[in-house]
Amino acid sequence: MVHGNFIHLKEVLSQEELRQIREIVAKSNFVDGKATASGAALKIKNNQQLANSQENTQIAQYLLQALLKHTLLQRAAMPKMAIPPLISRYTEGMKYGMHVDSPLNGQEYTIRTDISVTLFLNEPHEYEGGELEIMTDAGLKSYKLSAGEAICYPTTQLHRVNKVISGKRLVAVTWIQCAVRDAHQREMIFKASEVIKELEEKDMANTEAHLNLQQLYSNLIRMWAEI
């Protein structure tokens, strides 16, 4: 589902994959999330992150592949590079105040952060509070999705995680550099691809309308993409 520049991904992970990931995570150590924060974020970031280990590096790679192979993400985001997700946990009282993510991020390699992603690893009924709230021109948008679903939003936006009142919130967060950096341009390209898909579903592939739209779609990407 795509709303403007927000991409809601469903079924990024199966129930079995979620179960296995949660089982490993439950046995793993967490460290203070401030370890990967800098500057002003140090004061407002209050969560925990999965400690580095070989097993956790494998989980992060697995999650990254699961996200990148999602066809809606491929169509709407046109990912060029992404960094291995951080698994974060918010226990009672933890939150992440209003902030802006770093424009450049990554440890082994650096990407420009065009899209921020939160992949939910546990169910909304397992914790009270803990909504991800993102500032938009139309006000705050609030997300608390089912396990296995992800919200992708432009990293240009201020956002926060509300205090967890009870229970535990478990998510994986990552950032994507897109072939097209501007969210509005990506949205226009995605809309064109939606109409192309609709024409194909209505058995109108290779009609004049379809070819013209395909040409427009390809040329918009050619005009805006940086590779």
Ligand SMILES: O=C(O)CCC(=O)C(=O)O
């Ligand atoms: O936990 C989330 O949903 C988002 C966390 C966040 O904003 C961040 O790590 O920069």
Ligand SMILES: [Fe+2]
């Ligand atoms: Fe953030």
